[in-house]
Amino acid sequence: MPSANRAPFSKVAEKNARGPLIALTDIRKSYFNGDLETPVLHGVNVTIKHGEFVAIMGQSGSGKSTLMNILGCLDTPTKGSYILNGREVEKLSDNELAQVRNETIGFVFQGFNLLKRMPLVDNVALPLLYAGVSMAEARKRAALKLAQTGLGDFLKRLPNQISGGQQQRVAISRALVCEPALILADEPTGNLDTTTSVEIMNLFTRLNEEQGMSILIVTHEPDVAKYAKRLVRLKDGYVTYDGPVADAHL
Amino acid sequence: MNFWQVCLEAFRAMSMNRLRAGLTMLGIIIGVGAVVLMLAIGESVREDINRRIDTMGSNVMVILPGSSTSNGVRAGRGAAQTLTLSDSAALAQLPVFSNVAPIVQQPFQVANGANNWNATVYGVGPEYFEIKDWTTDKGSLFGDVEMRSVSRVAVVGSTVAANLFGESDPIGQTIRIRSRPFEIIGVLATKGSDLGGGDQDDAIFIPLSTARQQLIRSWTPGSIQYILAQAASAEQVQEAVYDSTELLRTRHRIREEQEDDFTVRDLASIAEAAQGIATALTLLLGAIGSISLLVGGIGIMNIMLVSVTERTREIGIRMALGAKRRDVLLQFLTEAIVICVCGGAIGVLLAYLGSVAISKLSPMEVGISTSGIIIAFSFSALIGIFFGFYPARRAAGLKPVEALRYE
Ligand SMILES: Nc1ncnc2c1ncn2[C@@H]1O[C@H](COP(=O)(O)OP(=O)(O)OP(=O)(O)O)[C@@H](O)[C@H]1O
Ligand SMILES: [Mg+2]
Numbered sequence: 001m002p003s004a005n006r007a008p009f010s011k012v013a014e015k016n017a018r019g020p021l022i023a024l025t026d027i028r029k030s031y032f033n034g035d036l037e038t039p040v041l042h043g044v045n046v047t048i049k050h051g052e053f054v055a056i057m058g059q060s061g062s063g064k065s066t067l068m069n070i071l072g073c074l075d076t077p078t079k080g081s082y083i084l085n086g087r088e089v090e091k092l093s094d095n096e097l098a099q100v101r102n103e104t105i106g107f108v109f110q111g112f113n114l115l116k117r118m119p120l121v122d123n124v125a126l127p128l129l130y131a132g133v134s135m136a137e138a139r140k141r142a143a144l145k146l147a148q149t150g151l152g153d154f155l156k157r158l159p160n161q162i163s164g165g166q167q168q169r170v171a172i173s174r175a176l177v178c179e180p181a182l183i184l185a186d187e188p189t190g191n192l193d194t195t196t197s198v199e200i201m202n203l204f205t206r207l208n209e210e211q212g213m214s215i216l217i218v219t220h221e222p223d224v225a226k227y228a229k230r231l232v233r234l235k236d237g238y239v240t241y242d243g244p245v246a247d248a249h250l
Numbered sequence: 251m252n253f254w255q256v257c258l259e260a261f262r263a264m265s266m267n268r269l270r271a272g273l274t275m276l277g278i279i280i281g282v283g284a285v286v287l288m289l290a291i292g293e294s295v296r297e298d299i300n301r302r303i304d305t306m307g308s309n310v311m312v313i314l315p316g317s318s319t320s321n322g323v324r325a326g327r328g329a330a331q332t333l334t335l336s337d338s339a340a341l342a343q344l345p346v347f348s349n350v351a352p353i354v355q356q357p358f359q360v361a362n363g364a365n366n367w368n369a370t371v372y373g374v375g376p377e378y379f380e381i382k383d384w385t386t387d388k389g390s391l392f393g394d395v396e397m398r399s400v401s402r403v404a405v406v407g408s409t410v411a412a413n414l415f416g417e418s419d420p421i422g423q424t425i426r427i428r429s430r431p432f433e434i435i436g437v438l439a440t441k442g443s444d445l446g447g448g449d450q451d452d453a454i455f456i457p458l459s460t461a462r463q464q465l466i467r468s469w470t471p472g473s474i475q476y477i478l479a480q481a482a483s484a485e486q487v488q489e490a491v492y493d494s495t496e497l498l499r500t501r502h503r504i505r506e507e508q509e510d511d512f513t514v515r516d517l518a519s520i521a522e523a524a525q526g527i528a529t530a531l532t533l534l535l536g537a538i539g540s541i542s543l544l545v546g547g548i549g550i551m552n553i554m555l556v557s558v559t560e561r562t563r564e565i566g567i568r569m570a571l572g573a574k575r576r577d578v579l580l581q582f583l584t585e586a587i588v589i590c591v592c593g594g595a596i597g598v599l600l601a602y603l604g605s606v607a608i609s610k611l612s613p614m615e616v617g618i619s620t621s622g623i624i625i626a627f628s629f630s631a632l633i634g635i636f637f638g639f640y641p642a643r644r645a646a647g648l649k650p651v652e653a654l655r656y657e
Contacts, residue, residue: 074569074650074651074654075649075650094574094575095574095575095576098569098572098573098574098575098577099572099574101569101571101572102572103572109654113563113567113570117262117263117266118262126568126571127572129251130251130568130571130573130577131572132251134252135252135254135255174571
């Protein structure tokens with residue numbers, strides 16, 4: 001049914017009319033160890049529109065995670081401007097950054113990063129609690145999200161009582177629960193086998209295509225990158241390729 | 251996050267590591283228990299002393315024969331019988347005194363039929379009861395009429411009544427003191443011990459006139475053993491001490507360079523000293539308790555610091571999910587407070603059990619007051635805030651990336 005598919009895309013177009021989701025201008029990042037400066041990003045310029053599915057690739061140490069942390073407002077660039085959803089990130093206070101991470105961004109990590117002592121439903125509900133939603137309502141919405149990723153039967157289980165692939169699906173549910181504008185996933189399939197990776201990537205594809213969710217993933221594996229529409233390749237802190245996945249030599 | 255969610259998280263964190271939480275709590279339990287129990291003990295000692303002081307009468311001084319200066323050669327105070335009824339009468343004329351009571355006393359074997367009891371017999375006038383502010387439980391006190399008629403009547407303390415008469419009513423019964431019969435007309439309300447620990451209820455009071463003529467004879471005519479005198483007001487106590495000293499020196503014809511042959515002792519100053527000791531004791535006990543509470547608090551801080559380090563990654567995850575610094579601060583602060591308040595509750599309970607045990611096993615009556623419990627509770631919450639704040643602030647101050655990268 002094309003109408004079911006078109007609805008989110010008309011919304012995406014509406015959002016893009018107001019400006020891109022991400023605009024990075026000359027982003028530089030150096031780590032400092034005492035007086036020793038280690039430059040990692042040397043001026044990254046990338047613009048990402050709403051509804052895009054982008055893969056970031058590059059050798060180990062090329063600065064992918066560094067870039068992701070900046071995009072996720074977990075870290076600040078040494079120089080450059082970052083506009084996320086129309087807001088200048090460098091001008092935001094600590095509290096506003098926390099709010100942006102809560103409302104605008106959903107994180108998916110390589111190591112899942114679920115809280116060990118909490119049942120899955122509470123793990124997924126946690127971002128809602130930080131958003132000020134009541135416990136009962138948060139649990140209800142969390143259970144719904146878990147059901148959508150096929151984990152409706154595991155609400156009361158602890159993270160160590162389910163498989164890695166399932167844990168990553170919980171993490172994705174948690175990333176989605178606050179209805180963010182953007183999913184940031186740093187090597188989401190890094191700890192998973194091929195079959196499970198495929199499941200996870202299919203989930204991302206569905207989110208992107210059916211709901212128009214903007215997704216950024218970092219990966220080493222060309223097979224995983226192929227699920228994305230656009231590829232950004234980093235080398236030693238420089239962008240060496242930025243274009244459709246299909247045109248890239250993976 | 252609202253308050254209950256934060257508390258729930260705190261309980262969840264504690265239940266993850268029960269042994270550690272329990273041991274940390276133990277420090278607070280002991281600390282709070284010690285503070286509450288020690289303060290209760292101090293308070294009960296103070297109350298006990300105050301109760302004893304109350305039985306002394308207010309603004310009272312005692313005038314004893316003999317000098318208080320001891321140079322080793324002189325016989326003990328009270329050895330020389332230098333006080334007489336006329337001394338007492340002269341003192342009573344001084345305007346600073348509201349009551350003056352001359353007293354003689356001596357222990358006697360007292361009998362009620364086959365029952366025997368050794369008690370101190372006091373020969374006193376009705377002023378004595380006025381000074382002490384003593385009343386009877388049963389029957390009545392004797393007055394001027396009995397004094398004038400040299401009646402053989404007696405008012406007994408509750409210890410004497412219990413030992414001679416058991417459960418039966420002593421009023422109207424007759425006891426024999428040195429084979430002379432005395433009719434019991436009153437039983438005094440129970441007083442308990444005096445400051446020196448003596449049982450004030452183990453006493454028999456008879457009119458001074460009767461005692462002097464029939465029981466306690468002396469070589470010197472008109473002599474009495476000591477005088478109890480009550481100043482008209484607290485402000486007049488010093489003046490009364492001075493005036494009575496002057497009067498007695500004149501009456502006893504003591505020359506300028508000679509020492510007094512009597513001693514005026516102001517009981518209020520003794521009471522003050524005793525109260526001072528009680529206060530010092532309470533402070534000391536409180537200090538001991540506080541130190542253990544402080545140690546418990548440091549234990550909390552230590553464990554919270556360890557916990558923050560251990561859970562650095564968790565903090566990073568929470569921050570990535572939208573936790574504000576305030577949320578993280580509150581989370582760890584709440585954990586510390588929950589441990590302290592739970593520990594405080596158990597500590598109060600233990601202190602209560604301790605007080606019950608002490609009251610059972612010792613003559614002391616230790617009661618834990620509601621205010622003590624409230625103070626202990628708020629204090630333990632305060633300890634939690636104080637010692638939990640630094641670790642919590644450390645957690646809240648973490649940078650999200652660095653916390654997330656922590657292994
Ligand atoms: N906290 C830090 N302090 C100093 N240098 C750092 C720090 N974090 C990363 N680096 C350096 O920055 C460079 C880029 O690191 P980054 O983690 O972004 O690489 P990456 O592309 O994600 O690598 P990988 O594919 O292995 O995850 C590396 O050379 C790394 O040594
Ligand atoms: Mg990386």
